[in-house]
Amino acid sequence: MSTWLGRAWARGILTTRYPAAPAADDEAPETGRPPMPTRPLDELAEAPGSCPTGAIGPAAVDQGKCIRCARCRAAGFALTGPVEASGRRRSELVWPGGRPGATVPEAGLAPLGRSVHVFLVDVGSCNACNLEVLALANPYYDATRLGIFFTNSPRHADVLLVVGVPTEEMVEPVWRAYEAMPAPKAVVAVGACPTSGGVFAGNAGLRPGLDAVLPVDRYVPGCPPPPVAILDAILALIGRGRPRAGEA
Amino acid sequence: MTAPSSGRTVRGAARPGARVPAYWAPDGAVALWNDLAAGRSAVESPPASPFPEDVRSAWAVPRFDPRERAVAPRQPVEGYGVFTFPYGPVSMGVPEAGRFDVRTYGERVLELVPRVGYKSRRILASLVGLTPADAGLRVERLAGNFAAAHVSAFLAAAESAAGRAVPSRDAWVRAVAQEVQRIYNHVHVLARLAEAASQNVGLAQAHALAEEMLRVAGATFGHRWMFGALLPGGPVARLGPSDRDRLARTLDRLSEEFESLWEVFQGSRTFVDRIQTTGPVGRDEAEHWGAVGPTLRATGAAWDDRLRVPVVPYDDLFLPVAVESAGDALARLLVRVQEVRSSFLLLEQMLQRWPRAEEAPVDPAPPVGPHRGIGRVESPSGDLVYDVALRDGRVAAVGLRTASDANWPVFAVGMRSQVFTDFHFAWESFGLLFAETDR
Ligand code: SF4
Ligand code: SF4
Numbered sequence: 001m002s003t004w005l006g007r008a009w010a011r012g013i014l015t016t017r018y019p020a021a022p023a024a025d026d027e028a029p030e031t032g033r034p035p036m037p038t039r040p041l042d043e044l045a046e047a048p049g050s051c052p053t054g055a056i057g058p059a060a061v062d063q064g065k066c067i068r069c070a071r072c073r074a075a076g077f078a079l080t081g082p083v084e085a086s087g088r089r090r091s092e093l094v095w096p097g098g099r100p101g102a103t104v105p106e107a108g109l110a111p112l113g114r115s116v117h118v119f120l121v122d123v124g125s126c127n128a129c130n131l132e133v134l135a136l137a138n139p140y141y142d143a144t145r146l147g148i149f150f151t152n153s154p155r156h157a158d159v160l161l162v163v164g165v166p167t168e169e170m171v172e173p174v175w176r177a178y179e180a181m182p183a184p185k186a187v188v189a190v191g192a193c194p195t196s197g198g199v200f201a202g203n204a205g206l207r208p209g210l211d212a213v214l215p216v217d218r219y220v221p222g223c224p225p226p227p228v229a230i231l232d233a234i235l236a237l238i239g240r241g242r243p244r245a246g247e248a
Numbered sequence: 249m250t251a252p253s254s255g256r257t258v259r260g261a262a263r264p265g266a267r268v269p270a271y272w273a274p275d276g277a278v279a280l281w282n283d284l285a286a287g288r289s290a291v292e293s294p295p296a297s298p299f300p301e302d303v304r305s306a307w308a309v310p311r312f313d314p315r316e317r318a319v320a321p322r323q324p325v326e327g328y329g330v331f332t333f334p335y336g337p338v339s340m341g342v343p344e345a346g347r348f349d350v351r352t353y354g355e356r357v358l359e360l361v362p363r364v365g366y367k368s369r370r371i372l373a374s375l376v377g378l379t380p381a382d383a384g385l386r387v388e389r390l391a392g393n394f395a396a397a398h399v400s401a402f403l404a405a406a407e408s409a410a411g412r413a414v415p416s417r418d419a420w421v422r423a424v425a426q427e428v429q430r431i432y433n434h435v436h437v438l439a440r441l442a443e444a445a446s447q448n449v450g451l452a453q454a455h456a457l458a459e460e461m462l463r464v465a466g467a468t469f470g471h472r473w474m475f476g477a478l479l480p481g482g483p484v485a486r487l488g489p490s491d492r493d494r495l496a497r498t499l500d501r502l503s504e505e506f507e508s509l510w511e512v513f514q515g516s517r518t519f520v521d522r523i524q525t526t527g528p529v530g531r532d533e534a535e536h537w538g539a540v541g542p543t544l545r546a547t548g549a550a551w552d553d554r555l556r557v558p559v560v561p562y563d564d565l566f567l568p569v570a571v572e573s574a575g576d577a578l579a580r581l582l583v584r585v586q587e588v589r590s591s592f593l594l595l596e597q598m599l600q601r602w603p604r605a606e607e608a609p610v611d612p613a614p615p616v617g618p619h620r621g622i623g624r625v626e627s628p629s630g631d632l633v634y635d636v637a638l639r640d641g642r643v644a645a646v647g648l649r650t651a652s653d654a655n656w657p658v659f660a661v662g663m664r665s666q667v668f669t670d671f672h673f674a675w676e677s678f679g680l681l682f683a684e685t686d687r
Contacts, residue, residue: 004449029466122345124367128392138455
């Protein structure tokens with residue numbers, strides 16, 4: 001045991017200062033951030049065609065569809081947007097002119113209080129989102145220090161973190177997990193898959209997004225979203241997230 | 249190209265007594281699935297294959313897609329008090345959507361049947377008609393934590409089909425990505441085993457090391473899971489001279505970190521006791537069911553695609569192959585530990601010899617049919633094979649056999665007569681992904 005402690009002592013504190021400090025580069029590498037136009041959208045004429053998921057429209061960028069493939073860099077985008085890109089409604093992820101849109105502040109899920117228990121459900125993911133959610137437990141993010149605890153049963157959960165694009169087969173299991181949760185409860189769609197179908201949008205037998213299955217309280221864009229973005233979304237749900245454009 | 253069609257049934261190969269050599273694992277697996285398919289309905293009807301049924305080659309890969317929902321040799325058990333305990337598809341112990349049906353009378357597992365298909369995203373059919381670069385975006389999202397292996401195998405198959413030479417640098421970048429991801433996945437398995445054994449301090453430290461590997465990937469490839477980094481137009485791998493120096497120093501530190509971590513794990517009797525003799529698989533069973541990767545090597549067979557299917561740059565590097573003989577969870581972990589070491593060693597060699605990466609383009613593997621190629625790499629869990637056909641430069645059909653496909657039945661066999669409390673140790677040690685099978 002002394003060897004374990006010796007090792008831990010030698011390494012010192014690894015834990016991020018996020019959310020007290022903004023996300024560092026190593027916490028959110030290039031593709032951990034939303035693409036932003038470097039010039040006004042209408043000047044980037046060729047932009048819409050370069051996007052494999054159709055996230056770039058003539059007047060707005062739908063961050064919920066973006067899979068952060070970085071192909072739009074050639075058309076004048078840079079992946080430099082804020083890590084705190086999640087939104088309460090799907091429409092909040094559609095950024096007019098490519099910039100975070102202003103939204104009307106509204107009460108979050110205040111009844112949940114300051115500490116939450118979260119339960120992870122996979123409804124058709126590639127496993128990267130699952131692992132990014134589980135990474136919140138590692139010493140670098142240490143979600144417990146913020147009062148976020150993983151639970152082993154939906155019956156003890158306040159927040160359902162759903163990863164993956166809902167397949168026909170998982171509709172019933174995820175709905176039953178949701179029903180088993182005590183109220184008040186919240187659902188977070190983690191990643192492009194549950195938000196919009198992501199890269200798999202339109203495949204046979206898939207639901208177009210999680211909101212076709214469950215009421216969703218927060219959408220987190222990214223493919224996968226880096227752990228800091230997931231952390232921020234959970235905190236924003238209980239009114240403790242970092243300040244963001246358009247929200248009080 | 250999906251599901252075994254009637255003309256390709258090779259039912260006999262998996263009969264008891266019929267030995268299937270390990271390197272013909274694909275055929276062993278196909279026979280198994282054919283047997284299982286009898287009487288079961290596929291989740292979706294397979295699209296027609298554009299190929300005649302008899303297209304075979306030295307690297308023949310069966311064209312199948314395991315849509316069948318049970319992947320395990322069946323050995324129906326009945327008796328007083330025997331019942332089926334369904335575990336999943338929603339559970340925190342296995343954080344993926346998949347189910348296990350456990351036949352038991354209380355504690356001992358009499359039979360375990362993995363049920364796949366819950367998260368079938370119908371990816372393969374959706375690749376048809378896309379360019380390899382666009383299809384690659386979906387292929388890497390088939391199994392996110394094995395993305396580098398999947399994309400490398402897929403691109404190698406597409407390049408072989410197109411007869412297109414690969415810039416040498418691309419081949420090297422793919423190898424670096426695969427080795428970084430292999431270290432991540434093996435360390436992740438160590439962390440999950442520590443979690444199952446309630447070794448919380450060890451868990452935290454292994455988990456931290458896994459996170460460091462993701463950060464190495466993020467800093468080098470612009471993406472923590474390397475999505476897009478091996479495809480044209482994606483984030484560009486930062487491997488200039490100063491980047492290589494920095495990367496080499498970081499890897500040096502992490503390799504020392506890993507050694508000192510493993511030393512403490514090794515000295516923990518409670519940890520070693522929990523995984524020793526857990527989920528045992530004999531060499532005969534492993535070969536019969538067509539095991540691949542660390543699962544196979546833990547039973548004494550020295551099969552590693554990086555040596556048996558040497559491609560640039562592996563043909564030029566020193567790679568000690570990791571072999572153990574006990575066949576249990578501990579042996580599988582020991583193989584992974586040796587492979588973490590050999591991956592660090594490979595990365596060191598690649599970074600030292602990098603100028604060679606700027607040399608002449610690499611010839612693709614010879615096609616196995618008209619506009620049809622095979623790509624084969626050693627993924628973190630074992631042999632991964634892609635079979636890609638192109639038409640007018642676009643994907644016409646894709647078949648694949650993943651390490652998880654091959655190892656499901658081996659896992660089921662290894663769980664027989666184990667106690668259910670050992671489930672997580674056995675499960676984590678095999679490194680199986682539902683995502684790889686549900687595609
Ligand atoms: S990074 Fe996002 S917006 Fe840009 S091309 Fe890729 S999917 Fe489209
Ligand atoms: S959003 Fe991206 S990373 Fe997450 S499950 Fe979907 S494909 Fe995988």
